[in-house]
Amino acid sequence: MNRHSSAPPSPAARFTAVPVPDGAAPLIRVAHLTKAYRGRPALADLTLDLPAGRIVGLMGSNGSGKTTLLKILAGLLSEYDGQVRVGEYVPGPQSKALVAFLPDADFLAPELKAEQAIAMFSRLFSDFDADRARELVEFFGLPKDRSLKEMSKGMGEKLRVSLIMARRASVYLLDEPISGVDPAARDVILSGVLQGFDPEALMVISTHLIADVEPIVDSVVFLKDGRLLLAGDADDLREAHGMSLDALFRKEYR
Numbered sequence: 001m002n003r004h005s006s007a008p009p010s011p012a013a014r015f016t017a018v019p020v021p022d023g024a025a026p027l028i029r030v031a032h033l034t035k036a037y038r039g040r041p042a043l044a045d046l047t048l049d050l051p052a053g054r055i056v057g058l059m060g061s062n063g064s065g066k067t068t069l070l071k072i073l074a075g076l077l078s079e080y081d082g083q084v085r086v087g088e089y090v091p092g093p094q095s096k097a098l099v100a101f102l103p104d105a106d107f108l109a110p111e112l113k114a115e116q117a118i119a120m121f122s123r124l125f126s127d128f129d130a131d132r133a134r135e136l137v138e139f140f141g142l143p144k145d146r147s148l149k150e151m152s153k154g155m156g157e158k159l160r161v162s163l164i165m166a167r168r169a170s171v172y173l174l175d176e177p178i179s180g181v182d183p184a185a186r187d188v189i190l191s192g193v194l195q196g197f198d199p200e201a202l203m204v205i206s207t208h209l210i211a212d213v214e215p216i217v218d219s220v221v222f223l224k225d226g227r228l229l230l231a232g233d234a235d236d237l238r239e240a241h242g243m244s245l246d247a248l249f250r251k252e253y254r
Helices: 066-073 114-122 129-139 153-167 183-194 236-242 245-253
Strands: 028-037 040-050 055-059 081-086 101-103 171-175 201-207 219-224 226-233
Touching: 028 101, 040 066, 040 219, 040 226, 055 066, 055 245, 066 081, 066 171, 066 201, 101 153, 114 129, 114 153, 129 153, 129 183, 153 171, 153 183, 219 236, 219 245, 226 236, 226 245, 236 245
Parallel strands: 055 201, 055 219, 101 171, 171 201
Antiparallel strands: 028 040, 028 081, 219 226
């Protein structure tokens, strides 16, 4: 049974995780979000707002609730308590048209080659830009004559990033896009993510590899045991605590 309310979150009840420009509505709004699996909480009374035009680092250790939050925002999990909006919509069919979601698991058939994957996404998504996807495939130097099962893990992740970032979405949700690949590949993947990124869109990057994403994020949200531990503008947090986000993460999660 879906227990979320159709009423919008009360402004007085929301915690603004990152600065929202005056007069602008948050693109993502979450109020008192709670989600449990078999009685064990994955998210607990989570409240935050995320505006357009930001790259947000969703940071936390494994099991902190990052993937659960992204799946709810992507419309893949519907049974929860609390209130969630993506744009004007409760996560579902209408909000999915606004969201490009990169899960932390493989979602392509292993026999697909790059051009075949591009053709498939062209059929599935009306906002998919095939030329943009081909540009990213070229940027990553991916082989066109190999299937996914013949590619390395890093190559496969680059192809998946190429497909997701070629959608003309309002919200990009990337779940651990650099996990499990070597440091050199991480840098290249993050560079590809930024290639042609719409400055008016919102990107949320889930990661526990803080040092790798710190140079590109505008804002951060730290989750711990399903709860909001810390959130705000990246520069403000560095100045307030006198340390890098990576050092702050290590301090808070040790």
